[in-house]
Amino acid sequence: MTPGGAGVQHHDTASRPGSRPDTGRPLGETAGPAEALAEALSARGLPAHDLPSRELLAPYLHARAAEFLRSLRLHRESGQDPQGAAEAAEAARALRAAARRISGTLHTFRPLTETGWADTLRAELAWLSGVLAREHAYAGRLNRLLEALNRLSGAGGGTGGGTGGVPVPPARGGGSSEPGSSLTVGAARAGALLERQLTLARTRAHSAALQALGSSRFHAVADAVALLASDVPLGPAAAAPAAEVLTPLATGAEQRLREAVAALPLGRASHPYNAEALLHGLAPAPSSEAQDAPWHHVRLLLRLHRYAQEVVIGPGDTRPAARALDRHRDAAEAATAAASAARTPRIAPATAYALGVLHADQRHEVEAARFAFQQVWQPAPAAP
């Protein structure tokens, strides 16, 4: 399964927690891919200067393809087990992770591959990841919104247990005489409404995922990945030394990440409570999409950088930065879901009020995530 050169077995550990103390610190403080590669190989007694690029790229793709196929088998087996919902979800997660890594690697190291083949596989993996991610995203979004509603309504209770402790009252018009009680009613109804809408969306996404996994299109993807597990279609450039070809491509991924981060409004994000995330939140064309997009883009570039690092020097750890950007994405989408639910016709004013509070709460989570990313990326200078 891993016929690559000896000494690159460490790639099999790509899904283990990283052993390097990187922890998402400013990239400027860590060695670049070239130096890191030289160090990593020399630590194993391997010559860095003339190792062909394919000796690093092929084993990494073999290992990810093997993970893909293993996850797929687990997913099918758990699907036949009535107790297997958690296993199925974990298998789907691993399948998505492997698909993302293959796709990202083919993107970053495209000049080393048979490009026509690589481009086709990338497009198909993007389709598959998208279909598989949707169910997971809806479930996560509902959990996040219900947790926030529980926090806001003081209902206590744990995570993801339906509407938690918020009792859903019978549907009636607003206008309670007891101050505050209509707002609690609103929180409970908002929870019920979101649960209805997002559970429906999730169920549809689940059906779509099952349908996709049974399609001939998916079987073609699985066949292509099976080929990848034993033999990677590489181009002639893959024979060139890693230091001359593969490492500069990894450096390119890092460079694109740096440039995108440099273009982020990190100065503003470093000032807590800057109220940017809610700016124009009630406008006809909310600014949220435009202001969120560069952050979402950095999230993807950080991921590509991480996969490229894995190819060159083994698993790294950009987790704190990645987690902040995941939180940014999740909160932004949850805020959109709350605003969208508020447009449901004929809801009670108290429900709409609760959804407004919830929307603003999640947009502040967006702002908090930007602050957290900024803190991880640019630790505060020593006080004067």
Add this chain to the structure above:
Amino acid sequence: MTPGGAGVQHHDTASRPGSRPDTGRPLGETAGPAEALAEALSARGLPAHDLPSRELLAPYLHARAAEFLRSLRLHRESGQDPQGAAEAAEAARALRAAARRISGTLHTFRPLTETGWADTLRAELAWLSGVLAREHAYAGRLNRLLEALNRLSGAGGGTGGGTGGVPVPPARGGGSSEPGSSLTVGAARAGALLERQLTLARTRAHSAALQALGSSRFHAVADAVALLASDVPLGPAAAAPAAEVLTPLATGAEQRLREAVAALPLGRASHPYNAEALLHGLAPAPSSEAQDAPWHHVRLLLRLHRYAQEVVIGPGDTRPAARALDRHRDAAEAATAAASAARTPRIAPATAYALGVLHADQRHEVEAARFAFQQVWQPAPAAP
């Protein structure tokens, strides 16, 4: 008008910007009242050790009473001038400031006064300040909420110009087909609703203030303050040296402030985006009143400390801390007004949604103000 001892004329500058570089820094870093008094007097060549307490207390109260009477005269004159709205507002502000200082001073230095007389005057000044403050508070609250709505709806435009640039559409049911547009409608309607409610409250408060200023109860207060401008009813303790009686009372005010600040959750406030201010914001009994109260209390104690400082050593400057707590109070009351407006019967869901966003926005302002206070009070230690 100021028959106090020579050398205490500096008290007349109490309403000027402070000359001491205190700027609300942690009190621990500034000299206590006793040392500060000795320094201030010795800088003027005055003996600190045996100056009677009344030589500091009486001139301060004389000057504040004179300010009270001057502001009252200006307020009456501006009331007859049709162009005088701004002058009347400024005169009312100065009147309230003088009343607060007299009342606070009689509170902190109560043992030096004829206590029966002082307690009665304090109660009457509290009544007067309350009546006069209400109109100002409603006007400020409306401005704050409309500014926030403008920021949220992207309508641009300046401050306090009615609903600003948000056009108020004709009242119809919700459910627009254009995404987002119903939310803008909601912002405009929320602005119109708040303007209606708070303008009505302000008008009523204005009538109440005019009525109070024409009442025999007010004339009795004005007479008592006129007496204060020439002769302060002090008790025998006022003859004792300031260092033995007056300064310890000022220290007591400072001590009460320190203890109240020490009991605040400053550790939590120092973590931006802690989401505390919105906690249980949709609960039947929102926690906001309970969690805001200690901060409101510190705001009053900071004010008493500031006035006591003015008596002992002349005008100081605790403005950044005071401003943060003013902002805390204003945002808390604006958030309550938004939640209260959302309970208006028969409002459209889009209006309620906008009020929910607005409520959450103002509760985050509350949280931001706590963060700001914490930053002023406990500057961050140097990074390790």
